[in-house]
Amino acid sequence: MSTRLVQGYEVVIGFETHAQLSTQSKIFSRAPTAFGAEPNTQACAVDLALPGTLPVMNRGAVERAIRFGLAVGAHVAERSVFARKNYFYPDLPKGYQISQYEIPVVQGGTVQFYLGDELKTVRLVRAHLEEDAGKSLHEDFVGMSGIDLNRAGTPLLEIVTEPDIRSSDEAVAYAKELHKIVTWIGICDGNMQEGSFRCDANVSVRKPGQPLGTRREIKNLNSFKFMQQAIDYEVRWQIEQIEDGHAIEQATVLFDPDTGETRAMRTKEDAADYRYFPDPDLPPLMIDREWVEDVRAHMSELPRVMAARLVTQYGLPDYDATTLTQSQAMAAYFEAVVQACQQPKLASNWIMGEVSRRLNSGELSLEQLPVSASQLGALITRIGDNTLSNNAGKQVFDALWTGEALASQSPQAQVDALIEAKGLKQMNDSSALEAIVDEVLAANADNVAQVKAGKDKAFNALVGQVMKASKGKANPQQVNAVLKARLG
Amino acid sequence: MNDLHHVSLAEMARQLRERRLGAVEVATHFQQRAAQHLAGPNAHGDNTGAFLAVDAEVTQAQAQAAQARLDAGQGGPLEGVPIAHKDIFVTRDFPTTAGSRMLEGYRSPFDATVVNRLAQAGMVALGKLNCDEFAMGSANENSAYGVSRNPWDLQRVPGGSSGGSAAAVAAGLTPAATGTDTGGSIRQPASFCGITGIKPTYGRASRYGMIAYASSLDQAGPMARSAEDCALLLSAMCGPDPDRDSTSLDVPAEDFRLRLNDSLQGLRIGLPAQFWGDGLADDVRAAIDQALAELKQLGAVVVPVQLPRTELSIPVYYILAPAEASSNLSRFDGVKFGHRAADPVDLLDLYRRTRSEGFGEEVQRRIMIGTYVLSHGYYDAYYLQAQKIRRMIASDFQQAFTQCDVIAGPVAPTVAWALGEKSADPLASYLADIYTLPASLAGLPGMSVPCGLGAGGMPVGMQLIGNYLQESRLLNVAHQLQRQTDWHQQRPALASKEVA
Numbered sequence: 001m002s003t004r005l006v007q008g009y010e011v012v013i014g015f016e017t018h019a020q021l022s023t024q025s026k027i028f029s030r031a032p033t034a035f036g037a038e039p040n041t042q043a044c045a046v047d048l049a050l051p052g053t054l055p056v057m058n059r060g061a062v063e064r065a066i067r068f069g070l071a072v073g074a075h076v077a078e079r080s081v082f083a084r085k086n087y088f089y090p091d092l093p094k095g096y097q098i099s100q101y102e103i104p105v106v107q108g109g110t111v112q113f114y115l116g117d118e119l120k121t122v123r124l125v126r127a128h129l130e131e132d133a134g135k136s137l138h139e140d141f142v143g144m145s146g147i148d149l150n151r152a153g154t155p156l157l158e159i160v161t162e163p164d165i166r167s168s169d170e171a172v173a174y175a176k177e178l179h180k181i182v183t184w185i186g187i188c189d190g191n192m193q194e195g196s197f198r199c200d201a202n203v204s205v206r207k208p209g210q211p212l213g214t215r216r217e218i219k220n221l222n223s224f225k226f227m228q229q230a231i232d233y234e235v236r237w238q239i240e241q242i243e244d245g246h247a248i249e250q251a252t253v254l255f256d257p258d259t260g261e262t263r264a265m266r267t268k269e270d271a272a273d274y275r276y277f278p279d280p281d282l283p284p285l286m287i288d289r290e291w292v293e294d295v296r297a298h299m300s301e302l303p304r305v306m307a308a309r310l311v312t313q314y315g316l317p318d319y320d321a322t323t324l325t326q327s328q329a330m331a332a333y334f335e336a337v338v339q340a341c342q343q344p345k346l347a348s349n350w351i352m353g354e355v356s357r358r359l360n361s362g363e364l365s366l367e368q369l370p371v372s373a374s375q376l377g378a379l380i381t382r383i384g385d386n387t388l389s390n391n392a393g394k395q396v397f398d399a400l401w402t403g404e405a406l407a408s409q410s411p412q413a414q415v416d417a418l419i420e421a422k423g424l425k426q427m428n429d430s431s432a433l434e435a436i437v438d439e440v441l442a443a444n445a446d447n448v449a450q451v452k453a454g455k456d457k458a459f460n461a462l463v464g465q466v467m468k469a470s471k472g473k474a475n476p477q478q479v480n481a482v483l484k485a486r487l488g
Numbered sequence: 489m490n491d492l493h494h495v496s497l498a499e500m501a502r503q504l505r506e507r508r509l510g511a512v513e514v515a516t517h518f519q520q521r522a523a524q525h526l527a528g529p530n531a532h533g534d535n536t537g538a539f540l541a542v543d544a545e546v547t548q549a550q551a552q553a554a555q556a557r558l559d560a561g562q563g564g565p566l567e568g569v570p571i572a573h574k575d576i577f578v579t580r581d582f583p584t585t586a587g588s589r590m591l592e593g594y595r596s597p598f599d600a601t602v603v604n605r606l607a608q609a610g611m612v613a614l615g616k617l618n619c620d621e622f623a624m625g626s627a628n629e630n631s632a633y634g635v636s637r638n639p640w641d642l643q644r645v646p647g648g649s650s651g652g653s654a655a656a657v658a659a660g661l662t663p664a665a666t667g668t669d670t671g672g673s674i675r676q677p678a679s680f681c682g683i684t685g686i687k688p689t690y691g692r693a694s695r696y697g698m699i700a701y702a703s704s705l706d707q708a709g710p711m712a713r714s715a716e717d718c719a720l721l722l723s724a725m726c727g728p729d730p731d732r733d734s735t736s737l738d739v740p741a742e743d744f745r746l747r748l749n750d751s752l753q754g755l756r757i758g759l760p761a762q763f764w765g766d767g768l769a770d771d772v773r774a775a776i777d778q779a780l781a782e783l784k785q786l787g788a789v790v791v792p793v794q795l796p797r798t799e800l801s802i803p804v805y806y807i808l809a810p811a812e813a814s815s816n817l818s819r820f821d822g823v824k825f826g827h828r829a830a831d832p833v834d835l836l837d838l839y840r841r842t843r844s845e846g847f848g849e850e851v852q853r854r855i856m857i858g859t860y861v862l863s864h865g866y867y868d869a870y871y872l873q874a875q876k877i878r879r880m881i882a883s884d885f886q887q888a889f890t891q892c893d894v895i896a897g898p899v900a901p902t903v904a905w906a907l908g909e910k911s912a913d914p915l916a917s918y919l920a921d922i923y924t925l926p927a928s929l930a931g932l933p934g935m936s937v938p939c940g941l942g943a944g945g946m947p948v949g950m951q952l953i954g955n956y957l958q959e960s961r962l963l964n965v966a967h968q969l970q971r972q973t974d975w976h977q978q979r980p981a982l983a984s985k986e987v988a
Contacts, residue, residue, distance in 0.1 A: 045598060049819040051591065052578040052600055052697040054733050084815050086862070088839055095818020147823065275862035277871060280704035280812055282734050 004167050009205040009239050012212060013165035013231065015122075017178060019157045019188040020132070020196040021064045027131045027155035028055030028098065035194050039137070039148035047153045049093035054281050061155040062285065064187035065105045065129050066295045068157060071185050071302055072124055074109025076292050080128075082282040086275040090147050091134035099158075101276045104128035105285060111161075112304060113177035114322060115170050122174050123162040129285075130156050157187070163202065163212065168231035172224050175199050184303050184328050192222045199227060203234045205242070213238070214248040218255055218262055230255035234262050306331055314344035323352050329366040333373050340377020340411070343384045350380060354397055371400045378415040392424040392472050427473040430482070433466075436474070437482050440465045451487055459483070492517045493660030493983065497569055497717040500663060504558055504568040511558060511568030515551035515612050518570045519544060521661045527618045527634040527652070534982055536646070537636045538656040539572070542615035546581045550612040557610065566724060567610030572662040574653050575616040576623050577603050577708075578697045582613070586699045587621040587631040587649075590826045590846030600697020601729050602666060602708045609724035614662050618652030621848045622817065623668055623701040625649050626676055626921060629911045630850045637907070638681060640946055640980040644904040647677030653711045654681035660983040664712040664721055668698055669934075670705045671805050672899070672924025678711055678936035679899035679949025684966065684976060685711040686718050689956050690931035691737035694729035700816040702809035703735070705928050714976050715937065715966035719744040722959060739957060747960040748967040753787035755965065758892030762798035763923055769902045771942030776898055779939035779950045782972050783896075783965070793888040793895065797881050801925040804881070806918055807861050807874040808929075813851075814858025820846060853914065882930040885955075894965055895953040898923050899936045903946035927953045937966040938975040947978070 004011075026033055029046035046053040069076040083101035106127035113120055132154040137146035159178065165171050179197055183190035190197050199221040204213035218234055221227040233255070238248055253262040301309070303325040310321040310331075324334045330351065337347040355376070359369060379396050382388040388396065396418050399405065405414035419425055427433055441448055444465060450458035466479045492514060495503070503509040519542065527537035547570075557563035578584045578596035585591040599607070607613070620630040628636040628651025636651040638644040639659035646655040650667030654677035657665050667674040669687035678685030686709050693708040700706060710721035727741035757780070764773070780790060822828035822842030829841030847855070861870035888895060901920055910917040927934040933956075936949035954962045970976050 048824055050578075050596065050598075050825065051584070051586070051594070051699045051819070052596065052598075054696055054700075054735075056731060056734050086815050086818060088818065088821060090821075090823045090835065093819060093824060095821060096815050273864045275815070275859065275864075275867075277811060277815070277862055277867070280702075280735075281700075 005208065006205070006235055007239050008207065009235075009242075010208050011167055011235050012163045012204045012206060012215075013171050014163035014202040014215075015159075015161045015165065015171070015174060015178075016200040016202070017159045017175070018132075018198045019159060019182045021061050021155040021157055021187055022189055023058055023060040023064070023155050025058060025060075026153035027058050027061045027129065029153050031153065033154050035191075037150055039146065039150060041150065043134075043149035043152055047093065047149055049095075055098060055279075057282065057285065058155060061129055062105070062287065063295060064155075065127065065157055066287065066292055067185050067187055067299060068127055068159070068182065069106040069109065070292070070296050070299060071181050072106075072109035072111055074124060074127070075107040076287060077103060077105050077107055078287055078289075079103065080105040080285045080287075082129075082279045082285065083276045084279045087272050089133065090145065091136045091149070091152065093134065093149060093152055097131060097133065098279055098282070099130035100128035105287070111174060111177055111181065113173050114318070115173045120170060120173065122164045125160045125162055127157050127159040130158055132156050163204075168228045168235070171201060171231055172228050175227060176224060180303055180326060185299065195222065198222055201227065201231055203231055203238070204248070205235060205238045214250050216248065216251045216253050216262075216264075218253050219265070221255065226255055226257050229257070229260055230262055233260060237262065300328065303331075310334075314338065316344060316348055320345075320348040320352065324348060327366065333366060333369075336373030337377045337380065340374045341380040341384060343380050346380045346384060347377070350376060354394060358401065370403065371397065372411065374411040375400050375405070375414065378411040381412065382415055382419060386426055386428060386475065388419060388424060389426050389472065389475060392426065395422060395424060423471065423473070425473060426475050427470055428475060428478075430478065433470070433474055433478060433482055436469050437466055437479070437486060440469055441486060448487065459487075493521065493663065494979070495663070496714060497566065497663055497712060497720050501566050501569050501720075505563075507558060509568075511551040511555040511612060512548065514568060515547050515570055515614070518614055518662055519547055521659075522572070522614050522656070525656065525659065525661055527631065527636060529634055531634055534642070534985065535637070536639050536642070536655040536659050536661075536982075537634050538618055538646075538652040538659065538661055540575050540585060540587070540616045540618050540633055540652065541582045543582055547612060547614055550607075554610055554612055564608060564610035564724070566606070566720065569611050569664070570614050570662055571606055571611045571664045571666065571721075572614040572617050572653070572656055573603055573666045574619050574650050574668055576619060576668050576699050577666060578699065579603055579613070579616065582616045584616065584699070585633070586623070587619045587633065588846065588848065588851070589632040590820045592632075592827065594826055596697070598697065601694035601732060602725050603697065605727065606666070606721070606724055611724075617650075617656055617665055620649035620651065620673075621851050622699065622813070623649040623670055623673055623706075624813070624850050624854055626672065626917050627905070627910065628652060628655075628677070629907070630848055632848055635907060638904050638946075639982045640682065641904070641944065642982075644906055644946065645680065647680035647900075647904060649673040650677050650685075650711065654678050654683055654685070657681070657683045657711050657713060658980060658983065660979070664710060664717060666708060666725075667711045668706055668708050669928065670701050670707075670809060671928045672921050674709045674711060675899045675924050675934055675936040675949070675951060676921070679951075680904035680947065682938045682947025682949075682975075682978060682980070683711055683713055684715055684718050684935065684937055684970075685709060686722060686935035686959065686962065687928075687933060688722060688726060688959050689737070689933045691735050692726045692739070692933075692957075692959070694727075694733045694736045696729055696732035700812075702812040703816060704812060705809060714970055715935075715963045716745065716748060716970070718935070719748060719960075719963045719967070722963075742960070744960050744963055747964045750964045751787065752783060752965060752968050755783075755788040755894070756892040757783060757788050757790045758793035758888050758895040759790055760793050760795040760798065760888065760895060760897060762795050763897035767901045767919075767922070768898055769942070772898050772900070772902060772948050775940040775942055775948035776896070776950050779937070779969060779973075779975075780896065782969055786968055786972065788965075790896075791892050793891050795881075795884050795888060795926055797877060797884055798922065798926055800877050801881055801929055802918060802922055804874045804877045804929060805921070805925045806857070807870050808878065810854040810858030811861050811871055812858070814855045814862065817847070817851070817855055822846075850914065878929045881926055885926070885930045885932060885953075889955045894958070894961060897951050897953075899949040899951040900924070903942045903944065903948060923951060932956060933959045933962055935962050935966060937969060938978070940975050941978070
């Protein structure tokens with residue numbers, strides 16, 4: 001493993017990620033988990049910890065933990081134990097959080113991803129089930145705090161890595177890969193703004209070969225951009241401290257996106273004693289092999305496996321395969337387009353290029369894409385058979401996007417009709433092209449002179465003039481060839 | 489019908505079904521008695537202080553509804569029969585305090601499963617019964633709403649923590665009561681007040697709606713005047729509750745009367761050597777010996793067995809129960825419900841004063857013990873060690889049950905003590921729990937059966953302990969004894985008094 005040093009220091013990072021599980025109801029009650037409701041409307045007697053209430057495990061949350069365990073090649077424990085983490089806080093209704101401590105449900109496993117061309121492997125220590133707390137609202141209440149318990153009892157899977165990560169780039173790549181896995185297998189909606197996927201990074205630095213340095217934990221990193229900024233700042237700060245002769249004190253820190261700095265929330269001295277002990281209200285969680293195998297049988301192809309298949313089956317470069325497997329929706333769209341046009345590389349280019357660009361600029365998700373896979377397939381079919389230039393294809397794509405096609409027609413007929421109507425058919429007749437070229441050369445004597453004097457720019461200008469004169473229908477390669485021949 | 493409060497449950501239910509008795513008439517009779525026994529600082533005269541809350545309208549409405557079902561030829565097995573609930577069970581129709589200032593005026597939006605099941609069986613709720621605060625205590629002297637007194641001698645304790653339940657049944661204020669037992673809280677007050685009470689196997693009755701003291705030990709059970717009455721009640725109370733209580737056993741509801749009349753011929757009664765040690769008072773020993781002699785007459789044989797870790801059950805219990813309690817009681821923080829200190833200056837002040845004001849001394853003591861034994865650096869030495877010994881105690885019982893069918897012994901070392909006698913010395917009352925704690929720690933069913941009077945004319949109870957799910961065996965033994973003897977028929981003078 002190549003180690004990248006920062007001012008002679010090695011960076012060591014471990015991650016703790018809280019993925020909110022996409023169950024309909026809470027982990028130990030039947031209250032709904034939907035985000036954004038009026039405060040305290042999604043909390044039942046159990047969530048409020050009313051006297052006499054007891055927790056009952058949501059099987060859906062366990063099933064999702066099993067899915068995750070299988071996705072990362074971990075051991076799914078046949079027996080795991082819920083424990084109480086005791087501390088007082090107003091948004092923690094019971095005065096303890098139900099979590100897993102000594103025996104978690106998912107043990108071990110790895111997350112693999114590419115950092116540039118290098119395949120990285122981050123080992124997982126564990127993933128355990130636990131409940132979320134509520135929220136304290138400090139605004140809008142003068143001299144008081146409001147408590148919203150809608151989130152209390154929402155199921156979380158806390159995923160903990162070994163300290164295997166060596167740079168902020170790698171940290172972000174790991175987090176993105178993990179995000180991809182949990183959304184791909186459908187256990188988490190991955191919405192970072194709403195707090196569905198929250199990362200804590202444990203960061204320390206050391207001179208190569210030295211034992212691990214003292215770590216500081218950056219809490220609640222809820223965007224990949226802030227994650228990188230926060231880690232970079234933290235690393236620089238720690239190195240500065242050490243270089244100035246100060247020891248790093250173990251602490252929990254928060255990143256402030258406005259200042260770009262991290263600041264300590266609490267230090268080890270005021271770390272609470274959580275008095276963990278097995279929760280007597282919940283028997284050990286038993287998961288038999290049959291259940292695990294049943295979950296395995298219903299799981300779709302994992303992103304890394306699928307990417308490898310795209311490379312061998314369609315001859316795509318690794319980069320394309322990795323990009324297309326960012327989400328299950330994108331991968332499915334790609335395969336449907338290929339199915340329609342049999343042009344994998346062109347399909348990949350279009351999806352990573354025009355389709356992604358249009359989606360991003362409109363802040364749309366793939367599910368909202370107005371161009372169907374069969375329409376895009378029909379369009380690519382016409383590029384593949386030289387009926388349409390790539391550039392002209394974009395005009396057809398625009399028309400499909402804005403719904404100009406006739407719904408009653410087949411996708412291929414729609415595309416062909418649009419090409420016809422817009423007169424975009426590529427000019428493949430060389431005598432017609434030669435005539436246009438001659439006109440352009442006659443009208444642009446200056447450029448011709450410059451080309452002869454060795455100026456490439458002028459040549460490109462001539463190509464542009466020819467394309468323009470052909471109304472974009474000329475085949476650019478053919479234009480190049482004819483121009484070179486004439487000016488040669 | 490002035491002797492209504494001497495009629496057995498089965499008889500009362502039959503007369504109600506045959507409409508020789510009216511549900512409203514029955515309810516009114518007990519309401520009038522209960523109303524004379526409300527706990528409070530000004531309680532005086534013959535008041536046992538057994539009740540914390542009554543509500544005439546609620547009870548009358550329930551009785552009328554029961555009568556309507558009876559008139560329609562419908563209704564459950566206990567339709568129209570009154571019951572009162574230990575104030576540890578949450579109820580929609582009455583306030584629920586758990587005997588604590590912390591929950592003064594608290595109303596639950598739901599009923600405990602046990603309360604609900606008894607209502608489904610047709611029972612009419614008379615009100616809520618006094619108990620030690622959060623079920624912590626063995627004399628009912630830890631109630632924030634005043635002590636409950638023993639109807640046999642108002643200067644003595646009724647036992648605890650279900651002291652109000654035992655006193656109310658013994659004084660004829662209700663034909664039946666619910667209780668909860670964590671370390672003996674059904675059996676010991678039943679013994680002190682001369683009634684019959686059974687704590688079923690852990691997990692038989694749902695804990696949903698029972699305000700938790702020590703979750704791994706808490707178990708609900710009935711308290712009444714005979715084994716037969718208890719069998720009827722227990723049949724209605726028990727059954728799986730998988731959607732609300734994960735520790736509820738997946739064992740179908742059972743009719744616990746079916747084996748009441750089995751013969752005791754050849755029954756092996758195990759007598760643990762450790763239950764007959766120096767600490768056992770002579771009057772208690774003599775009463776139990778008498779009961780054992782009766783059982784031998786019925787064909788039972790006694791065999792010596794060993795429960796070598798009996799003494800250890802005291803430290804084990806007083807580590808594990810406070811550990812769980814310290815966590816279970818964290819929810820009482822002044823934020824969401826219950827008592828909240830006035831004008832807190834900050835969050836810490838809110839927590840500190842709310843909990844200091846809301847919790848009584850014994851509760852605070854157990855929270856501190858529990859917090860200590862779970863703390864970093866002490867957990868292994870206390871909590872883990874106690875868990876290990878708890879498992880050994882359970883396996884000691886399994887060893888003993890290879891040699892016997894049921895185990896018999898005392899419930900408590902003495903008869904009920906005087907009010908105030910042990911309240912200054914918590915350790916002395918902890919030590920008096922020695923005979924009830926082992927079955928609690930093992931999760932085994934145990935019951936208290938009256939077996940005569942001891943010193944000062946106070947009742948003595950014999951404890952019967954069975955193997956897991958052997959409640960019907962225990963009830964069978966107790967019922968056969970009660971067919972042969974009249975100890976369970978003996979009443980304190982107070983129970984025969986007419987209401988003014």
